[in-house]
Amino acid sequence: MKNIKALLTLITTVTFVVSPALTSPFSGFRADQLPIPQIDPPVQPAGYAFAIWGLIYGWLVVAAVFGLWKRIGAPDWDHARLPLVISLAVGTPWLAVANQSAVWATIMIFIMAAAAIHAHLRAPARDQGWFGIPVAIYAGWLTAASFVSLGSTAAGYGLITGAQGWAYAGILGALIATTAVFRKSGANAYRLTVVWALVGIIVANGTENLSVTALAALGIVALLLIRPSAASVTS
Known part of the structure; x- marks a missing residue:
């Protein structure tokens, strides 16, 4: 049982990576998913930016396989595995949900981001290329993506302001969250992903x-220009 976390990490990584092949492609919320259609909202990055998922998927698989093979039961890896498993488990059905409900997709992606950030902050100081960096990139992209989802959904329901105002709010929210996390982790891979x-x-x-x-x-x-805190570990 002590090795179950490594196995669960591999299983949830595989289900997460395979899930896009089992559902319709997602390139933003459809016009009929929101009361006020959000077609190319200003908070959303250009389509090419989403190609980073290829890097994330591939590197997470490598990390999970290496972890099961070489770091099974390692206490420092196990410290970060549970929140990563939670993020990946929630992320597995995310595309299917996003094609149906913008609200639930937004709630889920914030859960994914919070758990991924938790895993990132718990990542072992060693094996950066095998664990720390791929998890940092995953957490960084989810940090940005969660605020993109929030901005699109909130604008789609006409909450407080329109798409322009939510673009400002989404960018500022992502910047605040990224600053707080980077100050703790010092991981350049994390902040450069948000960049x-x-x-x-x-x-x-x-x-x-x-x-x-x-x-x-x-x-x-x-x-x-941000500098990490003295206690952080730079990747």
């Missing part, structure tokens, strides 16, 4: 929506 998402927002908005582009650009500068 990747912000570049995608810049590409998507360009000069046609200059204020969102400028906020995303300032956010990138701010993230690159």
